[in-house]
Amino acid sequence: MTGSTTAKYPAAAAAGLPLRAEGLGKTFRSARGAAVRALDGIDLSIAPGEFVSILGPSGCGKSTLLAILAGLDKATQGAAVVGGKPVTAPLVDAGVMFQRDLLLDWHTCEDNILMQFKMRGQPTAPHRDRARELLALVGMESAAQRYPRELSGGMRQRVAICRALVHEPPLLFLDEPFGALDALTRENLNTELAALTAHSGATVVFVTHGIDEAVFLGDRAVVMSARPGRIIADVRIDLPHPRGAHIRELPEFTAYTARLRKLLAHDGRPDHREGVRP
Amino acid sequence: MSGTGQHAPTRHKVHPGTGGDTLGADRAAAGGGPRGAAELAGRLAQMTVVWYVVAVLLVWLAWEIAIVVGGTPDYLLPTPSQVASAFRTYREPLQHHAWFTTREVLIAFALSVAGGVLLAIPVAFFKSVERVAYPLIVMMQAVPKVALGPLFIVWFGFGLSTNVVIGVSVAIFPVIVNTALGLTGIDPDLVRLGRSMGGSPMRLFWLVRLPTALPSIFAGLKVAVTFAVIGAVVGEFIVGGSGLGYLTVSASGNQNVPLLFASVIALAVLGVLFYAAIDVAERLVLRHHPQSGNRG
Ligand SMILES: Nc1ncnc2c1ncn2[C@@H]1O[C@H](COP(=O)(O)OP(=O)(O)OP(=O)(O)O)[C@@H](O)[C@H]1O
């Protein structure tokens, strides 16, 4: 599964798109009318082809940020700009993977992946092989004709990843794509994703709770504070490319993870800094 | 319908404190006895048809007991053999009237499904339509349809169409309500995912919304087909002339109790067959939907 040959990956079909958030804020109205501030003053600029990991405590607005960037939700302050244009409608150029797999129960895994084309009103037949290749890449080749309810949570998640990748999008929004996987499968898929995105040149926004994979995959790691989500750190990860398993052995790798862990533990809230008040 | 899932819940519901029960249940589940016979019984128990046969036999038994033990006179309660001979004697009229009722039910059901689903779409997608529609539906359902019969006769005459209209007037509501419920009950993230894939509203409807609503729609269809039978028979009571409903009224007027029984049984069989047809269609269409997962 890990023997990464270039044949498995498509050549850079479309260069990644640049992406910006300008003073993004989001306030939800709860059913009882109370205001919930999920995001506050998010400024973020992502270069074409860059891989940005987003870390932050649960409930800090990571999924909300991703939805706004992908044009699936509206910001209440500021704007998202993709490829120089403000985002006003869902970005159909993007590959989006939600936190939940959202597979359609009445389709096989393969047909779930091909939904990507059906929804666009395109024929699915030319893409069947690519769908199978991707399934093989995530170790799911034997599940192509199975139905989602026969699969485990981690298996379903891997099918959802394939669905987000199959149309080779220049933009990828991944919300905890490996959350339900065992450590080993997760590391293998990290390597595959690194190779895949390096070859396609896609711009990637990758939300995760895994500090390890944030460093392993990211060109940058952005750390958010607890709600309302603000960016409290934006760490450039200067590790060599291509990213392979050996990277985890580097002392720099450990230094990055330690630094991010500390940032996350402090959470950006003064009351968490154990008596140290500036 | 839920027969297959009955064992697991009772076993899992046992609290840790009541260890004795758990042990007992486990021992029962491990079951020493003749495994082959138990397996066969289990497989038979999963077949709905078997339970229908059992139920019919029980009714038959109660019937015989009422005659033999209770000594009910046969001008009130005919013997099974009298009813059987009524089926033979009146085969032609029974067939004729059953076919008439079948046509009414089929037309009323088809119109209810088509109209109900079409009407449910604006109810599901426009809040304002929904707000107006529900009071209307509640008011319409509150009117006893029998009371509308004479009016429908004025409008549609003494014939099949009046019975069909009465059938539709009762059967369309469960279709509207359940379809609207199914269409609005969709996971909003599923819709967002579809939109991120470039899905137009039309494609989202056909590829995501409608399939998601199908289990709810089928629940509505099952109620609707039963209601269509009731509506058609009520129409036949009022309109007269044709149909199994009319046959029961006429047999009752002629004190022909065996024929009365025969036509009621024929109606029951029709009703069950219609219901079974929807049930089979549901199992086929929803075989991959999780709700129908453990139905075999
Ligand atoms: N539709 C909504 N209505 C009201 N509040 C919402 C809504 N969606 C999200 N929120 C709130 O916004 C905050 C951020 O939610 P979000 O899902 O973005 O968090 P997250 O960072 O992705 O968390 P996790 O790591 O647990 O997935 C939460 O406090 C949540 O309760």
Ligand SMILES: [Mg+2]
């Ligand atoms: Mg989230």
